[in-house]
Amino acid sequence: MKSQVKVLVVGGGAVGCGIALHLARAGWDTLLVERDELTAGSTWHAAGLLPLFNMGYATSHIHDYSVRLYAGLEAETGLNAGFTRCGNLRMAQTDARMDEYMLYSATAETVGIEHQFLTPAQIRDRWPLVRTEDLKGALFHPTDGYINPADVTQAMAKGARMAGCAIERKIQVNGYRWTGSEWVVTVERMVERGGNLIPSGEVFEIRAEHVVTATGNHAQRTARLLGIRIPAIPVEHQFIVTEPDPALMRWRAEGNPEHPVLRDADAKWYVREERGGWILGPYEKGAPARFPYGVPDSFRADLFPLDLERIEEEYMAMIHRIPTSETVGLKDDFNGPICYTPDGNPLVGPAPGLRNMWLAEGFSFGITAAGGVGHYLAQMMVEGEAEIDMASLDPRRFGDWMTTDYAVKKNEEAYENVFVLHHPDEERGAARPLRTSPAYDRQAARGAQFGQVNGWERPNYYAPMGFDDHDSRSFRRGGWWQYAKAEAEAVRSAAGLVDATAFAKHVVTGPGATAFLDWLTTNRLPKVGRINLTYALTDAGTVRTEYTIVRRGEQDYYLVSAGAWTDYDRDHLVKSAEDFMGAGGAFVAVQDVTTQWGVFAIAGPQSRAVLAQLVRDAEPATVLSNKRFPWLSMRRIELGMVPVMAIRVAYTGELGWELHHPIEMQNHLFDRLMAVGEPLGLTLVGARAQNWLRQEKSYRAFGTELGRDATPLEAGLDRFVDLTKEFRGKAAMEGKGIRSLCVTLRIDGPADADPWGREGLFLDGARVGRLTSGGYSVAFEQQIGMGYVRPDLAVPGTRLQVRMFRELFDAVVCEDSPHDPQNARIRVDG
Known part of the structure; x- marks a missing residue:
């Protein structure tokens, strides 16, 4: 066995083998170790489906790549992976479900995934065993299908070996140690005795520059060995196999094609043919999480007892949809652990706080994702970044505040929600509220309908008491739309108050702070008492993070960034500071102060008048004037009894300030602002109205317009990039050129809907770009959106x-x- 490699991959399931294949193809000296046999984890009992359907842009790319890869594996390796391209028919019983499919279609179209819409009559004509009278229609993927999980894993493993990867079975990892330049991984050979896998006592060390963990259900053990948190915990998933169905056998004997994989999303199940019978896989309520603290040593390729009562509703729904299945008996059953995460997306990317440690954990659709994850993770590792923005899968999107209990509840919820309608405005309720700002109860009493951002409860909009946010959700203009519109109008006409406490906030100080931030970010640094907007880049030259930097002293900086990405930003700042100091830079200290500061953003023509009633100053009439408090500056002011670090900036594009205050004083400040503000028209405003308003100002947002797949120059942010200085990622940014450009568009859309930021942009019937944000403009009384188009089309007036x-x-x-x-x-001025 090799003792020194470029990269060690830990885990021999489909995901691990897919990663090893692509790293070996890229020319990296790769070793894969598996504690048992290849496919011994969740891979062996997976149903092997390859659903292309996914509402996420990055995940859609991953699944699409996998399906294309699997189609060519036999030609490459000589091994038949059992790929059956029978198609996938995703049925809809309601108009809302058809709206969901049409929104998905927008994403699929921008990715290039082939799909069709079918009417109930077309379904009945092609597959007469399927009952259709209660259907509205269906979405059909002709290139979808299923594969043998063990065979595709072995095919990728063979491909990896052919590319130079070594694979060792019965090798368990027992420890990781970082030396500053490489990982020393302690491993032990395992032996089989009496059906159990036990340590042999034969211990080795493997030195690797990089490590990738793809340990599946064993993610909690991996987390303990690494000293980090990985919120990947398995949930039970059942599927049953029926005896042969005589009607199905006659259908096939007559020369008819295999049925596509059938998915009745509203009934929460999938079905496919299996040797003349059917496989039913439900996603029912009440499926429990298992092994929250680690898989027992005795659990190998084992299963749990079937719980038919739990899936009775889904079983009866299959009989309704395929009436001939009513008389067939059960032939086999499977109930095994499948890993989930709190949002259902896997964890792919750098491990928080660790160097050259990469996670590929938490795959609930591991067979579908394995090939694509291998491809894009290898790009991240070898080239510095993937060609698509992988931030939505980044392991650092979850913070250290997350506990085992939280992950259990959210993972069970993610399982239950696989087939639930995925509204773009959906908010899931498990484990909430948990992280609340002090003013939470006051906002709730005024009708706040909360969303969750990195665990924080944040008002999305305000509605009359008793309003049901869940019932208001829609793929068109939901019941909340009228309230968000009124809030946006209030900001434009009077004043609005937004709770922005969830913002990530970091303080950077020390004798090297100025030189460090000058190297890390694209813009020139502000003078003391001023602020600027700037960007940290990836090593590939794309946007890693957007920061508002407040310079409080010569070597004292306060950084504000997106609230969803606190740990993501902290990890980057700390590691970057270490790089800077390691290259000879002076000492830099990075401190996360997110939970120390509350933030209210006040904006609108009356915002100065509201604050003037509370400000305490020797000359209160002028303290908020342009002369004493100009745009893009910071002042420490007193609002009543609250000391405030006020920043004159407004994400809504109106006269306004961000009021950063000691979080323990938030309720006092809230009460005072509302008492003096409401007579002047001050309105509480949520995140949805704010999102619309920022698009009227073409303000880019991280996670939509800004991401790791576009440079700041492509985002149209040239004014925030100082090309006269050197900064991290500059050469790579310039080398990319301008592949596309970010634009704002006014849209004459349907009367009852706004774009969500997933839609394709077309010219003469050809797709030329895509939206990244969308909404409604109260200023222009029409839909608005932002997105990327070919550079030649990024000209005002282009239709x-x-x-x-x-x-x-x-x-x-x-x-x-x-x-x-x-x-x-x-x-x-005022």
Whole structure:
């Protein structure tokens, strides 16, 4: 066995073998170790389905790559992976489900995934065993199907060996130690005795520059060995196999094709043919999480007892949909652990706090994802970044505040929600509320309907008491829309107050702070008392993070970034500071102060008048004037009894301030602001209205317009990039050129819906770009969106079309900041 390699992959399931294949193909000296046999984990009892359907952009790319890879594995390796391309028919019983499929279609179209819409009559004509009278239609993927999980894993393993990867079985990892330049991994050979796998006492060390963990159900053991948290915990998943169905056997004997994989999403199951019978896989309520603290040593390729009572409703729904299945008996059953995460997405990318340690954990659709994850993770490791933005799968999207109990509840919820309608405005309720700002109860009493961001409860909008947010969700304009519209209008006409406490906040100090941030970010640093907007880049030259930097002293900086990414940003800042100091830079200290500071954002024409009633100053009449408090500056002021670090900036594009205050004083500040503000028209405003308003100003948002697949120059942020200085990622950014450009579009869309930011952009019937954000503009009384198009089309006045609900609607590229392009409202004096 090798003792020194470029990269060690831990885990020999489908995911691990897919990663080893692509790293070996990239020329890295690769070793894969597996504690048991290849496929011994969840891989062996997976149903082997390959669903292309996914509402996420990155995950859609991953699944699409996998299916294309698997189709060519036999030609490459000589091993037949059992790939059956029978198609996938995803049925809909309701109009809302068809709306979901049409929104998915927008994502699939931008990725290039082939799909079709079928009517009930078309379904009945092609597959007469399927009952269709209660269906609205279906989405059909002709290139979808299923594969033998063990065979595709062995095929990828053979491909990896052919590319130079070594694979060792019965090798268990017992420890990891980072030396500063490489990992020393302690492993032990395992032996089989009496059906159990036990340590042999034969211990080795493997030295590796990089390690990838793909340990599946054993993720909690991996987390303990690494000293980190990995919220990947298995949940039971059952599927049953029926005896042969005589009607199905006659259908096939007559020369008819195999049925596609059938998915009745509203009934929460999938079904496919299996040797003349059917496999039923339900996603029922009440499926329990298992092994929250680790898989017992005695558990190998084992299963749990079947719980038919738990899946009775789904079983009866299969009989309803395929009436001939009513008389067939059960032939076999499976109930095994499948890993989940709190949001259902896997964890793919750098491990928090560790160098050259990469996670590939938490795969609930591991067979579908294995090939694509291998491809894109190898790009991240070898080239510095993947060609698609993988931030939505980044392990650091979950913070250290997350506990085992939280992960258990959320993972069970994620399982139950596999087939639940995935509204773009969905909010799941398990384990909430948990992280609340002090003003939470006051906001709830005023009708706040909360969303969750990195565990924080944040108002999405405010509605009359008794309003049901769940019932208001829609793929069109939900019941909440009218309230968000009123809030947006209030900001434009009077004043709005937004709770932005969830913002990530870091303090960077020390004798090397200035030089460090100058190297880390693209813009010139502000002077003391001023602020700027700037970007940290990946080593591939794309946008890693957006920061508002407040310079409080010569070597004292306060950094504000997106609230969903606190741990993601902290990890990057700390590691980057270590790199800087390791290269000879002076000492830099990074401190996460997110939970120390509450934030209220007040904006609108009346915002100065509201604050003037609370400010305490020797000359209160002028403290908020442009002369004493200019735009893009910071001042420490007193609002009543609260000391506030006020920043004159507004994400809504109106006169406004961010009021950063000691979090323990938040309730006092909230009460005082509302008492003096409401007579002046101050309105509580949620995140949805704010999202609309920032698009009227063409303000890019991290996670939508800004991500690891585009440079700041492609995002149209040239004014925040100082090309006269050197900064991390500059050469790579310049080397990429301009592949596409970010634009704002005014859209003449349907009367009852707005774009969500997933839709394709078209010119003369050809796709030329895609939206990344969408919503409604109260300034222009029409839909608005932001997105990326070919550079030659990023010219104001260019007429394009947006695909919504399978129809094309006119759109026009407008100048940046179509509302108040001169920023006169922001800079107004008083």
